[in-house]
Amino acid sequence: MIKDNSYNRNNTNEIRLKYGIIPREGVKFTHMKKSNKGKGNNMKVIGFVRVSTGHQKLSIQNQNAEITDYCDKTDGIELIEILQEEAISGGSVERVGFDRMLDMVESGLIDGIVCLNLSRIGRKAAMTLNLINKCLENDVFIYDMKDGTDTRTPGGRMVVKLRAVMYEEELINIRENIRSVIRYKKKNGLKYNGRTAYGYYDKNGILYEDEFEIKVVRNIKNLYSRGNCWYKIAKRLNENGIDTKERGANGWSGQQVKNVWTNHYGDGLKVEGAMVG
Helix, strand or coil, X not given: CCCCCCEEECCCCEEEECCEEEEHHHEXXXXXXXXXXXXXXXXXXXXXXXXXXXXXXXXXXXXXXXXXXXXXXXXXXEEEEEEEEXXXXXXXXXXXXXXXXXXXXXXCCCCEEEECCHHHHCCCXXXXXXXXXXXXXXXXXXXXXXXXXXXXXXXXXXXXXHHHHHHHHHHHHHHHHHHHHHHHHHHCCECCCXXXXXXXXXXXXXXXXXXXXXXXXXHHXXXXXXXXXXXXXXXXXXXXXXXXXXXXXXXXXXHHHHHHHHHHHCCCCCCCXXXXX
16 A cells, blocks of 8 residues: 555644645545555546635535546546645645645556546646646546546647646736726726725715725824834724724724725725715
């Protein structure tokens, strides 16, 4: 039996990998039955699923179900594990689930990787191409269930490499579109995300200046210009009983004060079209 020392599970709230320690909630591993490459006649494969936000539970369940169903109905392969990443962008650099998959490829523990779509594996071309090359070096195939692309064929290898570049370009376009929408909404005084910035209130999707909060914002500016650090400003706000936007029990923190200052006077995009209530 091959012993894999790169991954250990214990009863704490941590997952220990050779890459370090991460909170358990960051990456979830759905374990099937354990096995080793080369045992029996079946090829050992893993599934890989990912969603970019924590609100896509159904998508995670669908991906798991479809991969499991495909492997159960396909002769000659055995699904030994599903690696699952939740609330992880495909463009992120630090991805423990992806690193775990790469380690399994390099360790010779698997024969193949099954995913619903190659974009679920990643949207950074360099990372995805590195995985593809490592798979080719270690005789591990990648199968894309969406259109049947298989790297065991010359055409399949060419297609997945082209798509790795296309998915990164798609990610760049998505991010730029989001920034453009935010810039437009801020310029026109419209609500641009789920939380209204300090200094404003939302009424039917239109942002209005909150007279009291705007005074607090100006006070923060004055205190900061006099050399007070964010922590001292936060302490003074708490001592004066001034609530945060969320009215949390813990009051202001230095980071919250800094965020307010940045939104109004720093690098943040100031809401130019906010109405005066």
